[in-house]
Amino acid sequence: MSAAAFAQPAPSVPEVKHRGLITVAIMLATIMQVLDTTIANVALPSMTGDLGASQDTITWVLTSYIVASAIVTPMTGWLADRLGKRELFLISIVGFVATSLACGLAWSLPSMVAFRLMQGVFGAAIVPLSQTFLLDINPREKAGQAMAIWGAGIMVGPIIGPTLGGWLTESYNWRWVFLVNLPVGALALAGCLIYLPRAPRKQRSFDLTGFAMIAIAIGALQLLLDRGGEVDWFASGEIWTYAVLSATGFWMFVVHILNTDKPFLEPAMFRDRNFATGLVFIFVVGIILLASLALLPPMLSRILGYPVITTGMVMAPRGVGTMISMLIVGRLVRKVDPRMLVIAGLLLTALSLYEMTGFTPQMDSIPIIRSGVVQGLGLGLVFVPLSTVAFATIEPRFRADATSLFSLVRNIGSSIGISIVTLMLTRNIQINHTELSAAISPYNPLLWQTSPAAVLGDPAALSRMDQMVNMQASMIGYVDDFWLMMCVTLAAIPLALVLKRPATP
Incomplete structure (x- = not known):
C-alpha cells in the first residue's frame, strides 16, 4: 500500500497521571452497565410471582431498559459537551446505582418497569464515554491496548451475565441481580471522583x-x-x-x-471511511456475539438438560478465549496490519460456527467448550483492531458522538441478530417437526424395528417418540441458525479490505 493511503498520525496526548487507576474505575462502571443487559434475563421467572406479572408482561422489564438506553445513547456527545465528560460520567454512575437499588426494592411490575427505564436512561452514556476516556488518556501508540481492555469488558460482560444472574437468583434472591451493582458502582464512583481528569465544556446548540x-x-x-x-x-x-x-x-x-x-449528528463523521466501515463491522459483530449467546443457553437447557450453573460453566471458556485474544492482539495491532487481524478473527469465528453446525443431542460438553474458545478468540481478534482502526482517523471533536454511535449500532445489531435467529428457530422447529413426523408411520419398517409399541398405539411409546421428534426438530433448528451466522460472518470478510490502515505512530 502506498504511503498516500496512510492516515496522518494524530498528535500524542499529554501525559495523564494515574492512568491505570482511571482505567480500573472506568472499566468497573462499564462492566456494571454491560452486565445489566443480560444478567436480569434468567431472573424473569422468579420476578413473575413476586411482582404479580404474567409471562407476557414480565418481558417489559427487559424491553423498557433496552428502549430507554437506545434512545438516550445518541445524546451522549451533546450531553458531554454541555455538562462535561467527567460530570456526565459521574452523573451516569450515580443514577445507574440509585436506579439499580430502586429495581432491587421494586414492589410491582409498573414500579419495576419505571425503574428499569430510568436505569437505561442513566446507563446509556457509560459505555460510549468509557471508550472516549480510554482513547483520550492513552497516547496513539497505546490505543490498541486500551481498546483491548475496553473490549474485554464489553464482550465478556454479556457472557458471564446469565451465569452470575442465575447463581444470584438460585443462591439468594432475584433482587440481588440489581443490588450487586451497589458495591461495584460505589468503587467506580470513588475512583472516578478522585482520579478522572476534568474536560472543558463546549457550547453546543441542541x-x-x-x-x-x-x-x-x-x-x-x-x-x-x-x-x-x-x-x-x-x-x-x-x-x-x-x-x-x-x-x-x-x-x-x-x-x-x-x-x-x-x-444533531455531524454528517462529516460518516465521510471518514474507517469509521463508516467500522459501524458496519460492529453491526455484524453485534449480531454474532449476542445471537449465539441467546441461542446456546436454551439449547443446553432444553436439549442437553444442563442446569443454569452448568450452562454458565460450559460457556465460561468462551469469555476466557476472548480475554486471551484481546490481551494478545492489543500488542499485535501496532505491528501487524489490523485488517489482517480482522480477517483472521472472522475466519476463526466462522470456523467455530461451522463446528456448531455439527452439534447433536448426544454430544458431551467438549464440542461446546472447544467451539466457544475458538469463537472467543475470533471475536477478540475482530473487536480490538476494529475499535482501534475505526477511531484512528476520525477528528477528535467527533469522538464522543462517534463512540455513542459505535455502541448504538452494536446494540442494534445485537437486537436484530437475536430477533432473526429466534424467529428462524421457531419457524424451522415447526417445519422440521412436520417433516420428521411424516416419517412416523405404521408403514415405515424402521419404526417397527425401533419402537413396535408405538406402531401398536401404546401411549407411553408415542409420548417418547414425540419427545424424540421434538428434540431432533429443535436441534436441526439450532443448526440452521448456526449456518446462517456462519454465512453472515464470511460475507463480512470483504469489508476488511475497505478499511484504511492507519499510519504507525
Missing part, C-alpha cells in the same frame, strides 16, 4: 428536531424487535406501526441533518 426523529426511529425499531416474537411479527398491526414509525423517523433524520446548519 437540535431538537434531529433528536426527536432519531429517538422515534430507534425507539420504534427496538420495540419492533422486542415485541415481534410475542405478537407474531407482521401479522400484528402493532408491529406494522413500529415499522412505519422507524422507517419514517430514519428517513426524516437523514434528510434533516443534511439540510440544517447545526445538526
Whole structure:
C-alpha cells in the first residue's frame, strides 16, 4: 500500500497521571452497565410471582431498559459537551446505582418497569464515554491496548451475565441481580471522583428536531424487535406501526441533518471511511456475539438438560478465549496490519460456527467448550483492531458522538441478530417437526424395528417418540441458525479490505 493511503498520525496526548487507576474505575462502571443487559434475563421467572406479572408482561422489564438506553445513547456527545465528560460520567454512575437499588426494592411490575427505564436512561452514556476516556488518556501508540481492555469488558460482560444472574437468583434472591451493582458502582464512583481528569465544556446548540426523529426511529425499531416474537411479527398491526414509525423517523433524520446548519449528528463523521466501515463491522459483530449467546443457553437447557450453573460453566471458556485474544492482539495491532487481524478473527469465528453446525443431542460438553474458545478468540481478534482502526482517523471533536454511535449500532445489531435467529428457530422447529413426523408411520419398517409399541398405539411409546421428534426438530433448528451466522460472518470478510490502515505512530 502506498504511503498516500496512510492516515496522518494524530498528535500524542499529554501525559495523564494515574492512568491505570482511571482505567480500573472506568472499566468497573462499564462492566456494571454491560452486565445489566443480560444478567436480569434468567431472573424473569422468579420476578413473575413476586411482582404479580404474567409471562407476557414480565418481558417489559427487559424491553423498557433496552428502549430507554437506545434512545438516550445518541445524546451522549451533546450531553458531554454541555455538562462535561467527567460530570456526565459521574452523573451516569450515580443514577445507574440509585436506579439499580430502586429495581432491587421494586414492589410491582409498573414500579419495576419505571425503574428499569430510568436505569437505561442513566446507563446509556457509560459505555460510549468509557471508550472516549480510554482513547483520550492513552497516547496513539497505546490505543490498541486500551481498546483491548475496553473490549474485554464489553464482550465478556454479556457472557458471564446469565451465569452470575442465575447463581444470584438460585443462591439468594432475584433482587440481588440489581443490588450487586451497589458495591461495584460505589468503587467506580470513588475512583472516578478522585482520579478522572476534568474536560472543558463546549457550547453546543441542541437540535431538537434531529433528536426527536432519531429517538422515534430507534425507539420504534427496538420495540419492533422486542415485541415481534410475542405478537407474531407482521401479522400484528402493532408491529406494522413500529415499522412505519422507524422507517419514517430514519428517513426524516437523514434528510434533516443534511439540510440544517447545526445538526444533531455531524454528517462529516460518516465521510471518514474507517469509521463508516467500522459501524458496519460492529453491526455484524453485534449480531454474532449476542445471537449465539441467546441461542446456546436454551439449547443446553432444553436439549442437553444442563442446569443454569452448568450452562454458565460450559460457556465460561468462551469469555476466557476472548480475554486471551484481546490481551494478545492489543500488542499485535501496532505491528501487524489490523485488517489482517480482522480477517483472521472472522475466519476463526466462522470456523467455530461451522463446528456448531455439527452439534447433536448426544454430544458431551467438549464440542461446546472447544467451539466457544475458538469463537472467543475470533471475536477478540475482530473487536480490538476494529475499535482501534475505526477511531484512528476520525477528528477528535467527533469522538464522543462517534463512540455513542459505535455502541448504538452494536446494540442494534445485537437486537436484530437475536430477533432473526429466534424467529428462524421457531419457524424451522415447526417445519422440521412436520417433516420428521411424516416419517412416523405404521408403514415405515424402521419404526417397527425401533419402537413396535408405538406402531401398536401404546401411549407411553408415542409420548417418547414425540419427545424424540421434538428434540431432533429443535436441534436441526439450532443448526440452521448456526449456518446462517456462519454465512453472515464470511460475507463480512470483504469489508476488511475497505478499511484504511492507519499510519504507525
